[in-house]
Amino acid sequence: MRAHEAGALHGDIGSRGPAWLRTPVDVNALVPQLWPRTVARGADGALTVGGLDVRTLAAEFGTPVYVLDEEDLRSRCRDFRSAFSGDDVYYAGKAFLCRAVVRMINEEGLHLDVCTGGELAVALSAGMPPERIGFHGNNKSVTELARALDAGVGRIIVDSVDEIERLTALARDREVRPKVLVRVTVGVEAHTHEFIATAHEDQKFGFSLAGGSALAAALRIVDEDVLELRGLHSHIGSQIFDASGFEVSARRVLGLQAQIRDARSVELPELDLGGGFGIAYTTQDDPSTPQELAKRLHRIVEDECAALALRVPHLSIEPGRAIAGPAVFTLYQVGTVKDVDGLRTYVSVDGGMSDNIRTALYDASYSATVASRTSTTPPILARVVGKHCESGDIVVKDEFLPADVQPGDLLAVPGTGAYCRSMASNYNHVPRPGVIAVRDGVARVIVRRETEDDLLALDVG
Template identity: 85%
Template sequence: MRAHEAGALHGDIGSRPPWLRPPGDVNDLVPQLWPRNVTRAADGALAVAGLSVREITAEFGTPVYVLDEDDLRSRCRDFRAAFPDADVYYAGKAFLCRAVVRMIAEEGLFLDVCTGGELATALSAGMPAERIGFHGNNKSVAELTRAVDAGVGRIIVDSFAEIDRLTAIARERGVRPKVLVRVTVGVEAHTHEFIATAHEDQKFGFSLAGGAAAAAALKILDEGVLELRGLHSHIGSQIFDANGFEVSARRVLGLQAQIRDARGVELPELDLGGGFGIAYTTQDDPAAPHELAKRLRKIVDGECAAEKLAVPQLSIEPGRAIVGAAVLTLYEVGTVKDVDGLRTYVSVDGGMSDNIRTALYDASYSATLANRASTADPLLARVVGKHCESGDIVVKDEFLPADVQPGDLVAVPGTGAYCRSMASNYNHVPRPPVVAVRDGRARLIVRRETEEDLLALDVG
């Protein structure tokens, strides 16, 4: 977009803060917000990897998630190049389908899953089980059994009950699964409370401050059934500040030293999780992978030297940072409504069923008119969906051309992470398809749901 800065307007438009100003040209695209191969063609329409959005929507309809395949692949390569000696796990919860599994596998990444369904998707797409890590705070016996039988490379244990379950399965099968202990390090990440995962009052992991993390690690070592490879810490999502990672690494490596002193064992691996932020609006300023790598390596090397520890094998788990900006969503405008001069609502044919993040996290997004250019003055509008909720907002505030009208296409960038993954059938709306575009050609990788799909589950 040119799109406006984060922080929504509420109430009278006249009360907007002074930094929110119309763009110089509503047709401009801010590169960091869009997939790398998105351009505005001579006719004014957006094109993804050389294919016009008009052609995409003519074939696949709207709403539609559009994945720039070369963008996603290039971001995989960026992380591999930045972390050449680390294991880069793509966090599948951001968005997972078999085509994406194959893409990240071909680019040399590992894969992190957190449910049996994600594991099934990974295995069905041919991802080698030894390159899969299995997360989750409440893995069932069936899920753990399937992971062990498949030969999953590592399981991140999250509770004493899970340690006992996995130990029983391992004994029964005569195998020794590799595990990491998830540590809750007490870091308050600068992000929304629902996606901050390392403070003490938290469902994930073992508390460091309360001694549970140390007890879990020692239990595994003493029982000798599971192979304890290392410790894991994930402090949250959409994080731009490296300070939280520094505190987390210091505390986790401090625990590594305690384990060494207690049992004479230096754990060989350390996973610092993911949560690296992306740009949703012009106020977001994410670090490039090589900058992240430089900061994290400096932190780990320094703390290991201070604790007299050998530097462990490092793992990271980018999900949003790989797929988030590689996808845009295309909608068709249905109505444009001026409400007594207070606000203009641009209603589109999707909404909170295909992007719940605005309603759930108060997330900010950008948007632009996609099917044509415009010479009209900018109009401050709110892009809303078709659902029966006043909170059904796609983009809280955005400058669109004043001549936006029914039938126009609106594109929203940054929708690769957690939009299709968290999509629902609210109001019995079928979920949109996912289309991958490369070298001017589109292919369907997740088909659109139909009303027949919805009715097939209703055994009435």
């Protein structure tokens, strides 16, 4: 939902729904926190990004297409690197990963977090220094672990007893001493969707703090002295705006650090507090800046270390969504517009849940705007839907669009850089969209659009 702008507003939205849905809006307004930093409206009302008109991009690259504002992504990398100066900032590749993005975050001085062998392959093929790669995952195979060791991956975040055993055997065979962190489940329930809250006890990630398995795992690694235990890791969830969860998590993890010190006279030198920092998908969201996050997290860690008489460990964080999410918008073309008995207007676009599953999967909210022009017609409350054979194929649940929205219009949905292309599918045999990067008036394909030939190439029956 866009901001409730004052000014030249039109129409009567009616009395349906909560107050924020009944507030008239300027359908042409762009709310800066929702859009990549170089996006603006041109003199004739069409959106521009990186100095290029979206109509030109649509004509050249087709729709739907993910449009990455390269300067925006790079500037967010720099913001985190500056705010967390002296710490390690790992870009969480699961948000969106391709070789071009690996090169961007490498050039901007960030580290990289991967969680599968495929993500590791992309990272290595793009020239990411392996010593600046962290390897996550709750079920890493022997093959994946062996590849990480052979490549010289900088750290592996161990997630189970089985993994400790696998990695220990591989390290002995290779006569190497990999650096590891133990992932700790701290029992913090992040205020987010159940499926993306990762630190409560009843889920698949990490070692339980309350049950004692985290301490047992750490002591086992120290005692066996094959793997180098560098520290502890905690990740409490995703799309988090309330820093109180990080405060509780840090306190509990550092308490475990103190237990390890007391049991084995070992002070672990590192602490990773994970990521999950929220972004603005609608005007209802109020994310913190990297500077605010850094100030809060450093204060939490320093205060708790002082209370426990611990040396302050080297801090790591893992922003993914906070870097890639706002840097991308998806550009669609409107195909049909349907008023359903005055209840709602359905605006159908040429993509849908195959390029953005988050609305269906997480009940996520997005915003949208007509991108190819402005309008002076009254706003209507619309639902942006896709072309798939599912009633849940919704891209934007509720948005004010101009009453004259029509087939052929270009529609832009911001905030789609995280978990949209990376979770995209071929449902209904729809080819996945491409990704273009735009910077300083130049657009280039960084992930090409799939074709029907691509789909048929895998069908060997």
